[in-house]
Each structure stands twice: as structure tokens, then as C-alpha cells.
Amino acid sequence: MSLQTDNIQKLVERRASARLGGGPKRIEAQHAKGKLTARERLELLLDQGSFEEFDMFMQHRCTNFGMEKEHPDGDGVVTGCGTIDGRLVYVYAQDFTVSGGSLSKTMSEKITKVQDMALRAGAPLIGLNDSGGARIQEGIDALAGYAEIFERNILASGVIPQISCIMGPCAGGAVYSPALTDFTLMVKNTSYMYLTGPAVVKSVTGEQVDHEQLGGASVHAAKSGVAHFAAESEQDAIGTIKQLLGYLPQNNLESAPYRETADPSGRVDDTLNGIVPDNPNKAYDMYGVIRSIVDDGTFFEVHKAFAKNIIVGFAHMGGRSVGIVANQPAVLAGVLDIGASRKAARFVRFCDAFNIPLVTLVDVPGFLPGTQQEYGAIIANGAKLLYAYGEATVPKVTVTLRKAYGGAHIVMSCKQLRGDINYAWPSAQIAVMGADGAVNVLYAKEMKEDPQHAKAIFDEKKKEYEELFSNPYQAAQKGYIDDIIEPRNTRFRVIRALEQLAGKRQELPAKKHDNLPL
Numbered sequence: 034m035s036l037q038t039d040n041i042q043k044l045v046e047r048r049a050s051a052r053l054g055g056g057p058k059r060i061e062a063q064h065a066k067g068k069l070t071a072r073e074r075l076e077l078l079l080d081q082g083s084f085e086e087f088d089m090f091m092q093h094r095c096t097n098f099g100m101e102k103e104h105p106d107g108d109g110v111v112t113g114c115g116t117i118d119g120r121l122v123y124v125y126a127q128d129f130t131v132s133g134g135s136l137s138k139t140m141s142e143k144i145t146k147v148q149d150m151a152l153r154a155g156a157p158l159i160g161l162n163d164s165g166g167a168r169i170q171e172g173i174d175a176l177a178g179y180a181e182i183f184e185r186n187i188l189a190s191g192v193i194p195q196i197s198c199i200m201g202p203c204a205g206g207a208v209y210s211p212a213l214t215d216f217t218l219m220v221k222n223t224s225y226m227y228l229t230g231p232a233v234v235k236s237v238t239g240e241q242v243d244h245e246q247l248g249g250a251s252v253h254a255a256k257s258g259v260a261h262f263a264a265e266s267e268q269d270a271i272g273t274i275k276q277l278l279g280y281l282p283q284n285n286l287e288s289a290p291y292r293e294t295a296d297p298s299g300r301v302d303d304t305l306n307g308i309v310p311d312n313p314n315k316a317y318d319m320y321g322v323i324r325s326i327v328d329d330g331t332f333f334e335v336h337k338a339f340a341k342n343i344i345v346g347f348a349h350m351g352g353r354s355v356g357i358v359a360n361q362p363a364v365l366a367g368v369l370d371i372g373a374s375r376k377a378a379r380f381v382r383f384c385d386a387f388n389i390p391l392v393t394l395v396d397v398p399g400f401l402p403g404t405q406q407e408y409g410a411i412i413a414n415g416a417k418l419l420y421a422y423g424e425a426t427v428p429k430v431t432v433t434l435r436k437a438y439g440g441a442h443i444v445m446s447c448k449q450l451r452g453d454i455n456y457a458w459p460s461a462q463i464a465v466m467g468a469d470g471a472v473n474v475l476y477a478k479e480m481k482e483d484p485q486h487a488k489a490i491f492d493e494k495k496k497e498y499e500e501l502f503s504n505p506y507q508a509a510q511k512g513y514i515d516d517i518i519e520p521r522n523t524r525f526r527v528i529r530a531l532e533q534l535a536g537k538r539q540e541l542p543a544k545k546h547d548n549l550p551l
């Protein structure tokens with residue numbers, strides 16, 4: 034065998050060994066937990082044959098607690114780039130079979146390298162997390178490594194889309210990298226995220242709770258809102274990442290890809306003319322409206338299980354990617370509360386950072402009253418949404434379907450807060466408050482002084498109020514909305530508005546950064 038052949042043979046063997054990570058036994062253990070290995074995950078994620086791996090031979094440099102005896106190639110993370118549907122992405126996948134995917138200084142160097150490359154190339158970064166946290170044997174080196182990753186998450190925020198998928202443990206400070214990225218996915222039953230695990234919780238507070246109850250996918254998707262998606266399986270999670278990317282541009286200087294559709298822009302839907310019930314206190318399902326107006330009825334929902342009184346997600350309209358924000362009258366009457374405000378504000382800011390126009394569908398009775406909301410700072414949280422819409426410079430098209438009362442009307446992308454084109458259905462009611470509440474405030478004294486005629490006074494004044502405000506004509510008269518449209522025409526009117534706004538330019542005043550009410 035020539036020296037050259039011998040060298041090549043060694044390389045082939047070394048690569049094959051590196052690809053096995055922690056070895057067959059640990060791979061088996063990983064599979065037994067219902068989890069795939071880092072490489073199997075990347076294979077599912079990336080277009081076939083597109084993966085370009087970096088740093089396969091990097092090793093840890095730890096000399097404590099027996100670590101000096103083993104130096105597996107690659108050290109607990111697989112990094113590189115590849116394509117998804119032909120579009121470049123950078124990736125890292127922690128390999129639980131090597132020291133439980135724990136973060137060594139070497140691992141952080143591999144991850145920060147792809148973070149830097151993604152930022153330079155203007156391509157999305159996807160992290161597949163499966164890790165026992167900081168590599169205990171490395172001490173401060175591991176902590177320093179996390180800080181370097183976090184720094185890059187922050188610098189890349191608003192420049193390239195960053196997606197984190199949690200496919201195993203993610204504990205301690207390690208949770209903060211996903212929290213800094215744009216979208217977090219979790220896999221039900223096999224992943225969990227928390228700052229302190231069940232044992233620490235028990236010793237500090239006495240509370241008894243298991244991994245799943247403390248930080249499982251369902252908990253973070255529905256209760257904390259930390260996870261935007263809770264996937265049924267790893268395959269499902271990877272499929273969701275691919276779908277999500279289809280709505281996003283590569284970076285903040287590009288537009289999201291155009292998607293061909295056979296769905297005519299001029300399609301009208303007569304069912305929309307009858308969707309709003311005559312009784313203003315009766316609910317209807319906003320999903321029906323969304324699916325009716327978007328291309329092919331396809332809506333990709335984000336944060337589905339969290340704050341269901343508001344709906345956010347992506348769709349295409351006339352081939353363009355749009356962000357939809359819609360109050361949901363079928364849940365808590367579509368009221369704005371702390372969760373809904375936070376959820377929608379974050380979504381609006383993402384769309385604005387990445388040039389995705391916003392379509393807002395309004396049916397909101399106001400902000401949720403009560404001590405729970407006030408003590409939880411609904412004032413500051415509601416202001417987040419107000420701020421997000423107000424600062425957004427992407428095209429903004431708003432349709433008011435029914436109620437738009439009080440501060441909630443202003444918050445939901447009204448014309449005076451830099452909404453670009455605002456339409457209303459004939460069923461719209463744009464007012465300071467609903468008729469009952471208004472009459473009770475304005476005529477309380479009269480009704481109290483004349484209890485015999487209180488009901489008659491109430492009915493008469495309510496009628497008067499409804500004639501004046503329970504319709505969109507007053508707002509239209511004053512130019513506060515641009516047009517009153519027939520519900521059946523909503524799709525083509527919104528698409529035409531988006532076409533009109535495609536070249537929109539709007540600047541913010543020069544500043545170091547804003548001081549939004551965090």
C-alpha cells in the first residue's frame with residue numbers, strides 16, 4: 034500500500050469513527066429513549082447530500098476527572114451548513130452520546146464558528162439542542178463558552194432568522210440561547226427546558242414536580258409561551274422547521290420567497306358575508322376567516338397553544354409571505370390580556386425585522402380587566418404590542434371585522450398608529466366602549482334618580498349610541514379607515530393593498546436603540 038493510499042484509508046477510518054460519536058452502545062441508549070442521534074437529525078433536516086461538515090476532528094482540551102483519557106473526534110456537537118429546499122442554512126446538532134452533549138469550550142468554539150459563518154453569509158441558523166448543560170469537568174471554560182454563544186445570538190438577532198429545537202434536556206443557563214433566538218420548538222415527552230431541575234425545586238421550595246410538569250413541551254407551549262411549537266415527534270419537529278423556513282427570508286436585507294399559487298387573487302368568498310353573528314355577544318371562529326382569505330387556505334400557526342385569544346402565524350397572500358395577527362372571538366371573546374399582548378408583540382417585531390408584511394384582523398372588546406391583569410402589569414405588557422405595531426415599518430393592512438373598542442382599537446394596528454391601509458366590514462363597531470357600558474357610565478345618574486324609567490332610558494340611549502358608533506361609518510366619515518368593504522371581497526382587497534404597499538419606505542429617527550417597555 035502506498036503512503037498516500039494508507040493516509041486516505043486512515044482518514045476514511047477516522048471519519049467513520051467520528052460519525053459514531055459516543056459509540057454504538059450510547060447510540061443504542063439514545064434510540065431506546067425514543068431519540069435520534071445528532072447525525073440522523075441532520076440527515077432528516079437537510080437536503081440529501083447537501084451537508085458540509087466543519088470541525089469533525091476538533092477535540093476537547095480538558096485534563097480533569099479522567100477526561101484526559103478520551104478525546105472523541107468532534108466532541109459532542111456536529112456543525113456545518115447545508116440546504117433546505119435548496120436554500121442555505123447553518124446548523125449545529127448536539128450529540129448526547131458524547132458526554133451527554135454537555136458544552137465544553139471546544140463545543141462552544143464549534144458552535145460560535147457556525148454562528149459567525151451564518152451571520153457573514155446572511156443565512157438562517159438552526160440549533161438542535163440535546164445537552165446535559167455545562168460540561169462539569171471544564172468549570173469556568175464551559176461557562177465562558179455559553180457566554181460567547183449568547184453574544185452571537187444577540188448580535189445575529191434581527192439579522193438572520195435563528196431557530197432552536199429542543200430534542201432532549203436543556204437545563205440551567207443553557208436555556209438562554211434558545212430564549213434569545215426567534216423560534217423555539219420542543220418535542221413532546223422527550224425534551225424539557227428549565228432553569229433548575231425537579232430535585233433543586235424540591236429542596237428549595239418543597240414543591241414536588243417531574244421533568245414533564247416542570248418544563249416539558251406542553252408546559253412551555255401552553256403555559257409559559259417559551260416554546261412556539263410542541264412537536265409530536267422529532268420528525269414532526271424537523272418538518273415544522275422546514276415549513277417555517279418557507280415563509281422567511283434568508284436575512285433582514287431580503288424578502289421572503291414568492292410562492293406560486295393557483296388560488297386566484299380575485300377569489301371572493303360569499304360565506305364571509307354571513308360569518309359575523311347578529312348578536313355582538315356571540316362568538317365565531319376567526320380561523321374560518323383566515324383560511325378563507327389566504328392562498329390555498331394554508332395557515333402556518335405560531336404559538337398555537339399559548340394565549341389562544343389571539344392568533345399569530347404565517348401565510349401567503351397573492352404569493353407573498355405575510356404575518357397574520359388576529360383576535361379570536363371564540364376564546365375569551367378575543368380580549369387582549371398579558372399573554373396575548375406578549376405573544377403578538379414578539380411576532381409583530383419578528384415580521385418587521387424580516388420584511389414580512391402584517392395583516393391584522395380585528396375583533397377585540399378591549400383589554401381584560403381585573404387585579405390579576407393589573408398586578409401582572411397589563412399596562413407594560415399591552416404597551417409592548419402598541420410599541421411593536423407603532424415602530425413597525427413593514428406594510429401593515431388592517432381589517433376590522435366587528436368590535437374595536439377603546440385602547441385595544443388603537444393597539445391593533447389602527448390607522449393613526451402608522452397602519453397603512455385600514456378597512457372595516459359593515460359589521461365593525463369602532464368606539465370607546467360597547468353600548469351597554471357606555472350608557473351605564475353616561476346615564477347612571479338619570480337612571481338612579483328615576484328607577485321606574487331606568488330601563489326605558491337605558492334602551493333609548495343604547496339605541497342612540499348604537500346608531501352613532503356600532504357601525505364603521507363615523508370612522509369612515511373622518512378618514513380613520515380607508516374604506517368599508519364587503520366581507521366576501523376581503524382576500525382581493527388585502528392582496529391589492531399589499532401590492533400597493535410593496536415598495537413602502539419608512540424610516541425611524543436615528544437612535545442607538547429604542548427603549549421599548551420590556
Ligand code: HXC
Pocket residue numbers: 131132133134135136164165166167168169170176179180202204205206207
Ligand atoms: C459532563 C455530563 C453532563 C455534564 C451529563 N453528562 N451531563 N458530563 N457534564 N453537564 C454525562 C454523564 O456523566 C453520562 O456520561 C452521559 O453524559 C449521559 O448522562 P446520563 O446521566 O447517563 O443520561 P440521562 O440519564 O439521560 O440524564 C441526563 C441528564 C443528567 C438529566 C441531563 O445527565 C444530568 O442531570 N446531568 C447534569 C445536568 C446539570 O446539572 N448540568 C449543569 C447545568 S448548569 P457517561 O460517560 O456515563 O455516558 C449549566 C450552567 C450553564 O449548564 C450556564 C450558562 C450561562
